[in-house]
Amino acid sequence: MLLNDLTSSVDLRPVRYQFATVGGDSYDDNWLVIDGTVMTPEGSWSFADPCLLTTEALQVAAWLRAVAAGTVSVTEPDAEGELSPDTWFIEPVVAFSLADRRESGAVVIRVHLSLEAAPPWQRGDDGADIHQYVVEVRTDAAALLHAADQWDLSLASFPPR
Numbered sequence: 001m002l003l004n005d006l007t008s009s010v011d012l013r014p015v016r017y018q019f020a021t022v023g024g025d026s027y028d029d030n031w032l033v034i035d036g037t038v039m040t041p042e043g044s045w046s047f048a049d050p051c052l053l054t055t056e057a058l059q060v061a062a063w064l065r066a067v068a069a070g071t072v073s074v075t076e077p078d079a080e081g082e083l084s085p086d087t088w089f090i091e092p093v094v095a096f097s098l099a100d101r102r103e104s105g106a107v108v109i110r111v112h113l114s115l116e117a118a119p120p121w122q123r124g125d126d127g128a129d130i131h132q133y134v135v136e137v138r139t140d141a142a143a144l145l146h147a148a149d150q151w152d153l154s155l156a157s158f159p160p161r
Contacts, residue, residue, distance in 0.1 A: 001013070012036050014155060015033050072098050097110040
């Protein structure tokens with residue numbers, strides 16, 4: 001799934017289950033390793049981390065489609081300036097929020113990247129800034145629907161076990 005504009009891009013792909021064999025634990029059996037490649041004006045980096053359960057991964061496409069349909073509200077920073085994602089998961093490595101919606105149909109998506117997915121120059125922090133590093137991508141409904149379809153196709157190989 002590629003989310004990109006003229007200045008930034010976030011490419012996320014499930015690449016494998018964390019554990020190849022099924023052991024009978026609903027969590028351990030369903031962790032997906034997500035491979036990410038990020039490019040921003042600040043720099044580029046990549047990561048691979050078992051950060052989404054199969055059921056959580058399904059929520060990503062649903063959220064993208066909801067944004068495209070106009071049913072997700074813009075999330076503003078709180079009174080202290082902290083950001084909270086609209087969609088987050090057990091592992092706070094990747095999350096999403098809607099930063100802006102324009103009359104023209106354009107939207108700005110925030111991809112929150114923390115811990116293993118954070119840029120190398122921010123890794124090693126004590127976790128106090130969970131969800132605060134974001135990559136903003138300006139896009140439109142058609143691109144969001146395409147990204148959701150890409151994500152669903154990539155997940156077809158990784159059903160819940």
